[in-house]
Amino acid sequence: MVAVAKTKSRTKLAEQAHFRTLRLPSPFQPRLEALAAQQDWYDWAGYKAPHALWDDELEYFAIRSQAALFDISPMVKYRIEGPDAEAFLNRVTLRNVTKLKPGRVHYTAWCDDEGYVLDDGTLFRFSADRFRLCCQERHLPWLLDSAIGYEVSVVEETQEVAGLALQGPTSFAVLRDAGFKGVEKLKIFDLAEFPHEKGSVTISRTGFTGDLGYELFVPVKQALSLWDRLIEGGKLHGIRPMGYTALNRARIEAGLIVANADFVTGDSAIRTDRLRMPDEIGLGFMIDPAKGHFNGRRAILDARQNKTLKHVLVGLEIEGNIPAEHAIVYHRGKREVGLVSAAIWSPTAKRNIAIASLQRPYGDTVVDDLWVEIYAMRELQYHKLMKRAKVVPRPFIKLDRRTANPPGER
Amino acid sequence: MTSFDAIVVGGGHNGIVAATLLAKAGRRVALLEARPELGGPARTEEFAPGFRVSVAHILNRLHPEVVKALDLEANGLVLDASDMPSVALSADGEPLILTGAYGEGLSGASASEAQAWSELRAQLIRYAGILKPMLARRPPDLSGMTFGETSALGMIGLSLRRLGKEDMRDFLRMFLMNVADVSDDCLTDDRLKGLLAFDAVMGSHLGPRSPTSLLGLYYRLAGEIGGKAGAQITPSGGMGAVITAMASAARKAGVQVRTDALVARINVQDARVTGVALGSGEELTAPIVLAATNPFAALMELTGPRNFDTGFVRKVTNIRMKGSVAKLHLALDGLPGFKGVAEQDLRGRLVFAPSTNHVERAFNPSKYGGFSPEPVMEIVLPSISDTSLAPAGGCVLSANIMFAPYALKEGWEKGKPKFLKAVMAQLERVAPGIGKQVRHAELLTPPDIEQRYRMPGGHWHHGELQADQMLMSRPVAGWSGYDTPVDGLYLGGAGSHPGGGISGVPGLNAARRVLARKG
Amino acid sequence: MKNWDVIVIGGGHNGLVNACYLQRSGLDVLVLEQKDWVGGAATSRSLTPGFVYSNCSYVCSLFRPEIMRDLELPRFGLQVIPYEGGAVFTQDGDYLANYRDHHAHRREFARFSPRDAEAYERYACDVTRQCRFIQPLLMRTAPDPTSFKPRDIGELIYLGRKFSDMSAEEMALTMRFWTMSISDFLDEYFETDVIKANFALSGIIGTALGPMSPGTAYVLLHHYMGEVDGSVGAWGYARGGMGAVTQALAASFQASGGTIRTGAQVEQVLVKNGHAQGVVLAGGEEVLGKLTVSNADVKRTFLKLVEPKELPDIFLRRVKNFKIRGSSGKVNIALGSMPEFPALPDDSPCYRGDLHFTDSVERMERAYDDWKEGRWSADPFIDMVIPTTLDPTMASPGKHFMSCFVQYAPPKVGGREWTDADRDGFAESVISQIADYSPGFRERIVHMEVRTPREIEAETGLTEGNIFQGELTFDQLLFNRPVPGYAQYRSPVGGLYMCGSSTHPGGGVMGAPGRNAAVEILRDLKRGANHVSAAHDVI
Known part of the structure; x- marks a missing residue:
């Protein structure tokens, strides 16, 4: 017989209560709730996140014409530290981490042995041996197993760190007026620490909109005061908190892809034909064959050499103005060659744009005579439209203010 | 250079x-x-002054292609030594002796048991023969088989068909069975069943009742010496x-x-x-x-x-790769006597695994990092065929002991003397008086084997x-x-x-x- | 004297499924059931006033939706209520819960190990891939690999193609999956004992193997088959107890004109010139039928109901060697009030799901070691549910029915038959384990039904009380189930078929053997099977 000991710890007991709250509140929840006139929430990685707060169209225009504030706290974050952190990340991720200087951020991705993309994300380098990796999916076992043979620690810190994205032409002015001295020195993909209350906030000139913008990370305890500080600083600059619908439009215009929306991540793909190599989702630019060994290197280089890449991710411009969301792509109007994963009418480019995954050679060497089949639901009936599609470069909009130095004020 | x-x-x-x-x-x-x-x-290696032994103590699967490719016979290897018998020791009764290549003959069993064994043996050797070519080649490449691989698989398929319908069915049914069920279905003699159970699980972390344990027996019978499946020898001059x-x-x-x-x-x-x-x-x-x-x-x-x-x-x-086998080397001051075993059979392989359940019970504690007070073992006296291994009058005993878990919960430093004691107690049961003959004992646990031979886990496979x-x-x-x-x-x-x-x-x-x- | 088109021996769920399909194809079918009620091991009976027990099987998940639809079971009264959660109690007074919500599930695992919480994703994905491979095989007759018939070769090619459609990585995982122990398999994903125990239990339920035995990873799949690619099919209770499943089947059968005779124990299958003519009942009555289908297990059918002289030696040998091992028992408990589990918060949904006390793989394996020695487990593995938390029809208000499925219980105790004292000792091991976690539990017990393999065999006729009518080891799966050469529901006796869980794809309240057997019978009769739905696509 096994005796039941009565030694459960208090913290473990307190943690039991999580089942009562299925969607975690973000550290900014009190502010979001107060503004969420629509009460239109969705599940972002287990957090309660807004589709829109008051009006998604106004929120979108805040990104392009003023400043928009978006809660990115639910993003999965890993703290990676140790003398071997650089070597470790160079082995795990595609891009050359030795080229990422302290105080810089880069967009990268990582693959399994077969060269299939497990996820993409941003890598922040705080110092020689301290990093943060932000991404959509969870990868702790992969990162820990990758750490075998390296002196490095990997800790998941999603719940400890709050994040905000401040995006739009006046975002710099907001930060300046909020009192972040020296923020004008940040060039695109720079990061620096700025004092906030008794601690500090990490501000990077990064974002997911293709516009001038910043991302800010603080310990959750300082989350609300940071929010208030930004709102206060943005009073005269049209700052407006927003939800995902607006952000999604901006990111499509910027030609950015989203894991498990535009491609399926390796660990969650049940059907093997859904797996994608970096070259198949437009991330080939990250691959640095000269940097030494990294996960998937062999498979990726073999696929390039043997020309066995099966797919390609392209930007499409489609005639007309009806968004081609989830439309099937045809060659010569007959042969099915792919699928649109994201599409909008771009209010800024004034073009009907889409991101699509095509089967090579379509989209790669064969780019003419492509069509999309759009089913537009209007008053309970589908209008089936066959529209011409043209492969165009991404991003669909290019804004000089995104990279301008010093940053513009309006 | x-x-x-x-x-x-x-x-x-x-x-x-x-x-x-x-x-x-x-x-x-x-x-x-x-x-x-x-x-x-x-x-x-020398393990006591004048006493030498090797951890591997039997030759039963040196591949003919290896013998040929290295021309081993021209290099002095003599493989025509006659087969060693396998002696299934019994704690309280007479032993059972398998003579010839893995029990071509069986002495000490009833006539009906001998008949049943001869049928089962033939069946096992037939089935092991199907697997044999698989064990000699490079495994097929799942991501795309070459013509050679496909045709080799085809040949195996053909040899399977050649078994005939019913035999093929039994082959497919028995392939992943456990050794205990197969021997229970066919045999009655506990000593024989114990021996098969031991031979099937020897070297692996499986009990005879663990599904797939029959594969161990197939693996053994896919080996051959001098063209005889299942044969075992100590070559002249020893390993x-x-x-x-x-x-x-x-x-x-x-x-x-x-x-x-x-x-x-x-x-x-x-x-x-x-x-x-x-x-x-x-x-x-x-x-x-x-x-x-x-x-x-x-x-x-x-x-x-x-x-x-x-x-x-x-x-x-x-x-x-955590090993389950410990190796015992005893320097004895004379030939030990095993109950009921004639002197000419002492050059054989003596197995103490009196029943299937005994083997299973020896296995049980090893799942949790312990060892059984009644371990099972395979004993060889290599100095009989290679007298250079022991000083005159002396004798070397070499034994594989199961189950000795790699990660013993109490730690091997504390556990080793206890385990040795348990092993000696078992030896004493089958060879009364042997304890007094011991001049030196060396017990190699899986961690010892790991260290000595640079084999992580100390696993002989x-x-x-x-x-x-x-x-x-x-x-x-x-x-x-x-x-x-x-x-x-x-x-x-x-x-x-x-x-x-x-x-x-x-x-x-x-x-x-x-x-x-x-x- | 009436000569029925088909006689079905045994009114268990597979017998009824088989009978329903055959009756619906226009045949005149008689079901013979030895007890005074139908249901076999899927019954609901009241043994004490105010309580209904699910006496044997107690949860519903594997039942094929295609069969439910074909036989209109919802119309005939079948209602299923899904579990709301589940938990494993740990020895330190905590528990590990399984929540339906994906993120709650992850956060619960993270209480024990952040790594394991995130490892679950890959585990679930890998297991789902394996289920997708196997699920379509459930409703297909296994091919005979020794046959040259076009149909067998076609099926073999189908299997081969399904296998070769996989990537090399998947193939390798599949081969390993089919041969690994669930313990070794879980070690490759998880580090926490209780989390491993939480999954390992699906690898042992119903089998005479421990979690460290090779082949138990496959058994886990067998229990997961109800749930593929996130489609609904999670475990749940049949409202009114598991008898509701067979009652709905019986109603469906009778509505289509079928006949059920209860209290009719078959003593022998009549065979003339190698062909079944019908059966002889206890008391000597002969019932004639052109075809006979046995829902009994393969040992009972061919070692007890058919004379050996009618059977080829090799077939008899293989039937004798078929492994049907009693490994589990059942304790059904009527409770005067809801038991308390201080470890579990009052508002936890886990009360309305499956509860367990075995928090490590080692404890599970040690329970198995007892079985190997012919003892019931001193520290048993219990799969405990309280259906009345969701189904008020099974007890009066405030009172509860608790079902405990218990492993391991040997077919014989130390080589001899079970005695009543043994049975009580077995029950005590269960009650004392529950009472360790639930103060005052004993005082709530109003009535108890204790079923060792002896009782299960006596009532249901299942050899050794084995719930799957035969072990789910590789040597007894697919074309080897129940015996090589007769894995297609036919037998060496003309006109005598098998439709029980001894046949492919095996046990659990799934209905597939009964349906598949009906398909083969209709094929032999050259009758259409349009009313038998093909297996749903797995895309």
């Missing part, structure tokens, strides 16, 4: 076979062995003679043999092997490095995880030989064909297909793979 066409790491029998084969094909080959002598666990003959073949072929040459690192540049660094600091270069060592040691310790992808590292660290770690999954799925993700780095030890035992096949196949790839 520090530059070679190929470097073979590890001078165990597989390393010698691989090096010799490469040298015979005209390659300049260095064979590096950390110890002063070649042979790995098959080498003969040392095998290594001596192999080493002689290697030197004749021009292999540069370097002993006392501990490899500290396998060097890799741009995902390509460049050579090795020795413990002395010396660097040797070669475009090919064939590691005839434990795969974990070769990949994780010598090459290092940084040269591999994470998924591969995961697979290698998941290889189950360098990784569990269970269904999920066989064939295309050995040593890891996707890399079962002796190559590795690092170009030019090959694996040719027992951790590769088909597995352990003194067969030489992993080394042979690995060398053939190297030659096939480089043209």
Whole structure:
């Protein structure tokens, strides 16, 4: 017989209560709730996140014409530290981490042995041996197993760190007026620490909109005061908190892809034909064959050499103005060659744009005579439209203010 | 000379076979062995003044192609020694004796049991024969089979068909069964069933009632000596003679043999092997490095995880390779007497595993890091056939003891004397008075074997030989064909297909793979 | 004297499924059931006033939706209520819960190990891949690999193609999956004992193997088959107890004109010139039928109901060697009030799901070691549910029915038959384990039904009380189930078929053997099977 000991710890007991709250509140929840006139929430990685707060169209225009504030706290974050952190990340991720200087951020991705993309994300380098990796999916076992043979620690810190994205032409002015001295020195993909209350906030000139913008990370305890500080600083600059619908439009215009929306991540793909190599989702630019060994290197280089890449991710411009969301792509109007994963009418480019995954050679060497089949639901009936599609470069909009130095004020 | 066409790491029998084969094909080959002598666990060592023994103590699967490729007979190996009988010891009654090649004859059993055994034996040997070709070749490549692989599989399919309908059905049914059910279905004699149970699970972390345990018996019966399936011998001159003959073949072929040459690192540049660094600091270069060592040691310790992808590292660290067998060496001051065993049968293999359940009970505690007070064992007295192993009048006893878990919960430092006591108590049951004959006892636990032979886990197959770690999954799925993700780095030890035992096949196949790839 | 088109021996769920399909194809079918009620091991009976027990099987998940639809079971009263959660109690007074919500599930695991919480994703994905491979095989007749018939070769090619459609990585995983122990398999994903125990239990339920036995990873799949690619099919309770399943089947059968005779124990299958003519009942009555289908297990059918002289030696030998091992028992408990589990918060949904006390694989394996020695487990593995938390029809208000499925219980105790004292000792091991976690539990017990393999065999006729009518080891799966050469529901006796869980794809309240057997019978009769739905696509 096994005796039941009565030694459960208090913290473990307190943690039991999580089942009562299925969607975690973000550290900014009190502010979001107060503004969420629509009460239109969705599940972002287990957090309660807004589709829109008051009006998604106004929120979108805040990104392009003023400043928009978006809660990115639910993003999965890993703290990676140790003398071997650089070597470790160079082995795990595609891009050359030795080229990422302290105080810089880069967009990268990582693959399994077969060269299939497990996820993409941003890598922040705080110092020689301290990093943060932000991404959509969870990868702790992969990162820990990758750490075998390296002196490095990997800790998941999603719940400890709050994040905000401040995006739009006046975002710099907001930060300046909020009192972040020296923020004008940040060039695109720079990061620096700025004092906030008794601690500090990490501000990077990064974002997911293709516009001038910043991302800010603080310990959750300082989350609300940071929010208030930004709102206060943005009073005269049209700052407006927003939800995902607006952000999604901006990111499509910027030609950015989203894991498990535009491609399926390796660990969650049940059907093997859904797996994608970096070259198949437009991330080939990250691959640095000269940097030494990294996960998937062999498979990726073999696929390039043997020309066995099966797919390609392209930007499409489609005639007309009806968004081609989830439309099937045809060659010569007959042969099915792919699928649109994201599409909008771009209010800024004034073009009907889409991101699509095509089967090579379509989209790669064969780019003419492509069509999309759009089913537009209007008053309970589908209008089936066959529209011409043209492969165009991404991003669909290019804004000089995104990279301008010093940053513009309006 | 520090530059070679190929470097073979590890001078165990597989390393010698691989090096010799490469040298015979005209390659300049260095064979590096950390110890002063070649042979790995098959080498003969002194364990008490005047008493010598080798950890591997029986020859039952030295592959004919290896004998031929190395011309071992011309190099002095004599394989015509007559078969050793297998004696199934009984604690309180008469032993049962299997004579000839794995029980061609059976003495000490009832006539009906002898008949039942002869039928079962024939069936098992027939089925093992189907698997035999699989065990001699490189496993098929799942990501795309060559014509050769497809036709080899076709041949196996054909031989299966040739069994006839009902026999084929039984083959397919029995393939992954446990040995206990098969012997319960066919036999009644506990001694015989105990022996089969022991032989099937020997060397693996399985009990006779564990599904798939019959595979161990098939593996044994797929081995042959002198064309006889299941035969076992101690070659004249002992196991040392095998290594001596192999080493002689290697030197004749021009292999540069370097002993006392501990490899500290396998060097890799741009995902390509460049050579090795020795413990002395010396660097040797070669475009090919064939590691005839434990795969974990070769990949994780010598090459290092940084040269591999994470998924591969995961697979290698998941290889189950914790040994379950301890090795006992006794220096005796005379020939021991085993109850009911005639003196001429003492040159055989004496197995104390009185019933299936006894073996199962010996296995049970090992699942939880303990050992049974009544371990089971296989005993050989090698000094009978090779008198040089013991001083005049003395006798060497060599025994494989199961189950000795690699990670003993209480730790082997504390546990070893207790285990030795349990083992001696069992020995005393079958050989009364043996305790008084012992001049010296050496007990090698899996951690001891690990340390002495650089075999992580101390597992004599360098990784569990269970269904999920066989064939295309050995040593890891996707890399079962002796190559590795690092170009030019090959694996040719027992951790590769088909597995352990003194067969030489992993080394042979690995060398053939190297030659096939480089043209 | 009436000569029925078909006689079905045994009114268990597979017999009824088989009978329903055959009756619906226009045949005149008679079901003979030895008890006074139908249902076999899927019954609901009241043994004490105010309580209804699910006496044997107690949860519903594997039942094929295609069969439910074909036989209109919802119309005939079948209602299923899904579990709301589940938990494993740990020895330190905590528990590990399984929550339906994906993120709650992850956060719960993270209480024990952040790594394991995130490892679950890959585990679930890998297991789902395996289920997708196997699920379509459930509703297909296994091919005979020794046959040259076009149909067998076609099926073999189908299997081969399904296998070769996989990537090399998947193939390798599949081969390993089919041969690994669930313990070794879980070790490759998880580090926490209780989390491993939480999954390992699906690898042992119903089998005479421990979690460290090779082959138990496959058994886990067998229990997961109800749930593929996130489609609804999670475990749940049949409202009114598991008898509701067979009652709905019986109603469906009778509505289509079928006849059920209860209290009719078959003593023998009448065979003339190698062909079944019908059966002889206890008491000597002969019932004639052109075809006979046995829902009994293969040992009972061919070692007890058919004379040996009618059967080829090799077939008899293989039937004798077929392994049907009693490994589990059942304790059904009527409770005067809801038991308390202080470890579990009052508002936890886990009360309305499956509860367990075995928090390590080692404890599970040690329970198995007891079985190997012919003892019931001193520290048993219990799969405990309280259906009345969701189904008020099974007890009066405030009172509860608790079902405990218990492993391991040997077919014989130390080589001899079970005695009543043994049975009480077995029950005590269960009650004392529950009472360790639930103060005052004993005082709530109003009535108890204790079923060792002896009782299960006596009532249901299942040999050794084995719930799967035969072990789910590789040597007894697919074309080897129940015996090689007769894995297609036919037998050496003309006109005598098998439709029980001894046949492919095996046990659990799934209905597939009964349906598949009906398909083969209709094929032999050259009758259409349009009313038998093909298996749903797995895309």
